[in-house]
Amino acid sequence: MNHAGLGGSGRGRVDAVVVGSGPNGLAGALVLAAAGLEVRVYEAADTIGGGTRTEQLTLPGFWHDVCSAVHPMALASPFFRAFDLSRHDVRLLQPEIPYAHPLDGGRAALAWRDLDRTAQGLGADGRAWRSLLGPLVEQWRPLVDTALSDFRSPPRHPGTALRMALRTLEQGSALWGVRFRGDAAPALLTGVGAHAIAPPRAIAPAAVGLVLAALAHAVGWPVPRGGSHTITRAMAAELTRLGGRIITGRRIDSLAELPPARAVLLDVAPAGLLRIAGDLLPDRYSRRLRAFRPGGAACKVDFALSGPVPWASPDCAWAGTLHLVGSRAEALAAERAVAAGRHARRPYVLAVQPGVVDAGRAPAGQHVLWTYAHVPNGSLLDVSDQIIAQVERFAPGFRDLILARHVVTAARAHLHNPNYVGGDISGGAAGLWQMIMRPVPRWDPYRTPLPGVYLCSASTPPGPAVHGMPGVHAARRALRHRFGIHADPLDLVASAVSGNGSAGNGEHLRRH
Template sequence: MSPDAVIVGTGPNGLAAGVTLARAGLSVELYEAAPAIGGGLRTESLFDSDVVHDICSAVHPMAVASPFFKAFELTARNVELLHSPASYAHPLTDGVAAIAYRDLVTTCTGLGPDGPRWQRLMEPLLEHSDAVVELLLSGPGTLPRDLAAPLLLARRILAHGTRLHARQFATPQARALLTGVAAHSVGPLPSLAAGTVAMLLGHLAHGGGWPVPRGGSSTIAAAMADDITVHGGILHTGCMISDLRELPPAKAILLDISPAALSRITAGRLPRQYQRALARFRYGPGAAKADFLLSEPVPWTDPNIGQATTVHLGGTRTQILRSENATAAGMLTEEPFVLVVDPAVADPGRARPHKRPLWAYAHVPNGDTTDPVELITARIEKYAPGFRSTVIAQRGISAAQYEAYNPNYVGGDISTGAVTLRQSLFRPVPRMSPHRVPLPGVYLCSAATPPGPGVHGMSGYRAALEALRREFGIRRPPLLGVDSAAPGTPRSPQPRRTTSAPTFW
């Protein structure tokens, strides 16, 4: 029997779409090219069977804040989100570091004369946090339920996402602390898109926090996959889909893939105007990643940095602007922005005696082929002399190799498309229904669609709701909670799941 819906790709958005459609009572099948599900939510033992490393995403502020994950009740599904005392740290020279603690007052105290300014920036956003997150993750065209949210955001994005940002803080610590968060946009700075990212992630650092899942990111993917199979869904792994005609007949097809892959998989069947618009979609700088197995914690010059799971290595605001703008222009710099994650700070169970995982990536030009291990090691060593001597094992993944690992990361772009103002508003193309592909029953549900990058599941959720409405006449969103069962949920005697590749001929 043919399924009602088919999903290609089992990253967080593909899985979110699968959860939503299966909860609505549809028969759903998901196809994944890799041997394991998860996309950016994979965790593996790289150097030692007792120590696991997150292959892509490691820290998950959206697992706490996303409307999808809130409705899904992630923490009620044996996914424990663990916090370090500080959400993130930003070392500067001479052993000085700025620390963003979960506690806003403690953070402000550490910022000296900029403490009151930081509090005025973040406190109103925290007071309206649910509305702020909902607005930014709803995508264009959604009316806010709380009018305070857009007003608060607009003022702050203009102040910190334009050249006005130079007037906002007096100390190097506060300037660098916020600019490091803006650099998560992986593109030119300052920009309105980067200012938006800074406001979203910056205020969450003092609210729901920047947690890591106990045991690694794959626990999130496993919880979603389990819910799909319990509701009758089937997951196929090791199945590379190169043409839509390889899929079984289905009323709805949802694609958790990049626009470049969409062009390939549709094999010339897209309308010419849409295809031309899709060809104008741009990809941003790449990420080059290094994984380390350490004999001991990183010997940061400022021990307070060791309170943070996430550490931004970029130097002063001026230095971050210089390196990020050079990278966006296609130039590999000797001192790129580097993001370091030490998961055992929040999850001590990830470490073993004299064995500790460390994850780090550098921003590099799109498609760069440089092995990043030495580049990243030198950046860490600058702020943690003696780091090299703690390294037991290491491996590097260049930006070009990241695309080979996950085709959604074109040229190593882990955002599945440049995070610019235009591509935030019109992602992937200017269209009233951005998730809808102009082919019968086909939808794009990857991070190349609103609301964009991040492990929030909202791109898949929104695409699934649109497919339910248009293809099946189901207008009421299904319940996603642990104890809720959607009307019409199929009652299979046994959950169905397969890892064998189907035959398409």
């Protein structure tokens, strides 16, 4: 590899190489291409996208999102605000109810797009819900900018950061129930925090829950028309327009297989970095990578249905996302079981019904249901029957609608995406220390000890979700360290996609 002290056997020198075509890899590639650099992307699978693929997994005509399905960050992330998916014909469709939390007895707590309407539905806890989330909703942009930072720079909006910190400390501690009186609001918030696949009464899951809950009211939880693959297809098309090249069906097992390049961005988990560069890494760094803790896992089950899910609470029919676990206490118990390496008898189930806004996901009158249950890392168990039981609990008659199902156990998740080690779709355990100091404790988490080689996966800050920011943060460092380019990477992307910049416009930068 040119200038990096590594020899590449690939043909044709390029400025930068990216391994992995998930959202983070493509975001990094777009930043580099927008700076006028020649970029090549290698993807092991035959199709791009990583966790944003959409396929006919069950029956012909039923389109299922293979991993990610709902995308608040597609509107909120600093990268996607610069990239602007609407410019690339990606239509983000908004369910009237971003998420719902069914409860026993035909009840449900509902998070409407409108904060006041949500508060009204929560009765005596409505004021508490509004006071908790209202200031975060009003300041959602600085909130997201802080949450998706590299965790190495002082917050640009200290007031918002302080408000978020105080609320996180409250909801991540024994104080989490002080604010509420009933059972609906606590369950509604806990269901969102459990997205972290960790016991929700802890700092990192509490922060995840507060950010996602605020975004439901600020920008919504949209689903892309046609499936999540439209997001990465748009990114790939723009990269190609800027002169980048994507090579699919090419698994990289060694840095020596890459063409000579001044910078390499790896959208891989720590295990992938060890596989690709292990012999070249210092022993201490390698040991720390091996000590990186995987998170809890997901068993993914997709359903083809003959009709809509018959929710006992009729309003749930309008919700894009549903958290199926019951009360706050049940959610806490289920997540603690997974964290302890046990299967919960009634697992936390995340369900998405894209047909609420996107009828094209299934033949006329029929539907798809996207679900996963939280399970211990590496679980071999097919928990589709437990998932069906949880849906039936809140939607009697659901079982009779099932035409087909497709199951991916946690132990087999890596066959779809090598980054999902043991079924960990979050890129590592969501503990406070590991979220900040991932993948190893060092000031620059993106630079590896190998000159010119950077890590840009969800195993670096700010962590999981489809927001592209690990790619942006890694690309920023590559531009500065390897090419002497100090421009704001988001400005480069915004300029390129608006037509004010192009690969050719960056030719003078490459000479640095």
